[in-house]
Amino acid sequence: MEEREDLGAMVFRLGRQLLAMERPILDRHGISMWAYAVLTALRERPMRTQAALAAGIGADKTRLIPVLDELQKRELIDREPDPDDRRVRLLALTPAGRRLHQAVQAEIRAAEADLLAAFPPGDREAFVRTLIGLTPR
């Protein structure tokens, strides 16, 4: 077999690289990583409870609140009490939130494509396919 590092070491380093790559994009749009994660989760589908959202993006439930406050203040999300169960806050993207997420994600995807451009298409596809398989939701 090849002489290589542990997967963990490489994955962590790649994570740091991707973070460094994404941060300027997020900064340019004045949005934090957590906020972007929230927009991403809500784009796939609106969520009934904040706890479910927190679990879905692997964040602490209490730490999410200021993020939601900020997103709501900027009118990127709607957060309204559920008429059927007024304990819960229904969360959904506003049109502006959807637009912002779309713009940020497009830039991130372009940067990702740049990163992967050096590899043969077959390897790229196998890489992404395996990554998807390794990270079930």
Place this chain on the structure above:
Amino acid sequence: MEEREDLGAMVFRLGRQLLAMERPILDRHGISMWAYAVLTALRERPMRTQAALAAGIGADKTRLIPVLDELQKRELIDREPDPDDRRVRLLALTPAGRRLHQAVQAEIRAAEADLLAAFPPGDREAFVRTLIGLTPR
């Protein structure tokens, strides 16, 4: 194109999974992640300065010191002043350090192989190959 998450999201989740996978192994050997990173770096080659080592594993120079203290106390590394430049401490694995690293790494590699076992060999190889290419040292 497939509907997929951003690479960053998947890579970070995978990193967390790998961390959770490795922690019991490291705990069983009474060693921290940073200490394991140090042993790994020193196994590849001894290092002349602690600053170089810190940079090599992406750690803060000052934060490395207690880790080295601990490793030295357990006689897993040698840390002796360089006779040619007595400012620097020459770092190298002891035989016990080498043995410990080998044992831990073997367990980690086995766990990694388990993780990847579900994927076709071609995908596995392309995944690792691309990962190596994406994380140059």
Place this chain on the structure above:
DNA sequence: CTTATTCGTAAGCATGCGCCTATCATGTGC
């Protein structure tokens, strides 16, 4: 010889995060 630089070490500070508890409002089951 004097000054500047490098290396290792120690200490402090701010940040971000996970975790745990408490509180309040609301719903559900008995």
Place this chain on the structure above:
DNA sequence: GCACATGATAGGCGCATGCTTACGAATAAG
């Protein structure tokens, strides 16, 4: 109605980390 569970929120605690400063020892440069 009453006890219990659930959701959102706030606050505090502890830990790991990154970043900065300071200092002593040793070396390099002028």
